[in-house]
Amino acid sequence: DAKTTQPPSMDCAEGRAANLPCNHSTISGNEYVYWYRQIHSQGPQYIIHGLKNNETNEMASLIITEDRKSSTLILPHATLRDTAVYYCISDRGSTLGRLYFGRGTQLTVWP
Amino acid sequence: KAGVTQTPRYLIKTRGQQVTLSCSPISGHRSVSWYQQTPGQGLQFLFEYFSETQRNKGNFPGRFSGRQFSNSRSEMNVSTLELGDSALYLCASSLGAIGGTDTQYFGPGTRLTVL
Numbered sequence: 001d002a003k004t005t006q007p008p009s010m011d012c013a014e015g016r017a018a019n020l021p022c023n024h025s026t027i028s029g030n031e032y033v034y035w036y037r038q039i040h041s042q043g044p045q046y047i048i049h050g051l052k053n054n055e056t057n058e059m060a061s062l063i064i065t066e067d068r069k070s071s072t073l074i075l076p077h078a079t080l081r082d083t084a085v086y087y088c089i090s091d092r093g094s095t096l097g098r099l100y101f102g103r104g105t106q107l108t109v110w111p
Numbered sequence: 112k113a114g115v116t117q118t119p120r121y122l123i124k125t126r127g128q129q130v131t132l133s134c135s136p137i138s139g140h141r142s143v144s145w146y147q148q149t150p151g152q153g154l155q156f157l158f159e160y161f162s163e164t165q166r167n168k169g170n171f172p173g174r175f176s177g178r179q180f181s182n183s184r185s186e187m188n189v190s191t192l193e194l195g196d197s198a199l200y201l202c203a204s205s206l207g208a209i210g211g212t213d214t215q216y217f218g219p220g221t222r223l224t225v226l
Contacts (some may be wrong), residue, residue, distance in 0.1 A: 034214050042113075043201050043217035044154075051212075066224025096167035097144035097205070099215060 004088045011108040019073040022088030025069040037084040077110045115218035123224045127188040132221045136204030143185040148199040161207045195224045
């Protein structure tokens with residue numbers, strides 16, 4: 001039931017920017033884009049979310065295209081600890097707790 | 112502010128037994144959601160509780176049940192365990208708002224192994 005599409009894997013050199021794409025071509029006007037990541041066998045960690053505008057916090061930046069059909073999560077200076085599965089989720093806040101997780105993108109940061 | 116806590120972190124049971132897992136949400140959060148994660152099926156939604164009421168339920172058999180207490184702490188119970196119930200069980204808490212943004216924060220999970 002996941003409504004987003006992500007590449008299954010990506011890699012990135014340590015210290016470089018990691019740009020993780022997400023396609024959400026069927027997103028509706030009131031749906032937010034959320035990003036989580038999960039380091040092996042730990043609980044998913046919230047990263048960032050946005051509706052229309054680009055967002056930035058201490059962890060990452062979120063760039064949403066003007067038509068809102070896709071977005072990119074940017075980790076500006078990737079470290080080995082950023083190796084994880086990254087999930088992009090669209091949610092309109094009325095799903096009463098149900099988030100639809102796809103398979104996500106396995107990001108591997110190499111030294 | 113303390114994060115979401117889950118106990119126990121690891122559990123080993125045998126087929127046919129039952130198990131109870133506990134989740135303490137972030138202070139002030141009234142919604143608790145439960146998920147099951149397996150290598151084959153990924154993260155799947157079990158149910159959500161808000162103010163001691165189940166508001167939403169996923170497609171799991173009746174062996175999976177839950178409840179929420181007045182302090183928002185939640186428990187989930189699995190009866191008559193099967194081998195396929197071996198999984199990482201995650202809970203997430205949020206304010207529970209409907210509409211708009213309601214960010215869920217996850218606990219570390221309980222790793223259940225059924226032998």
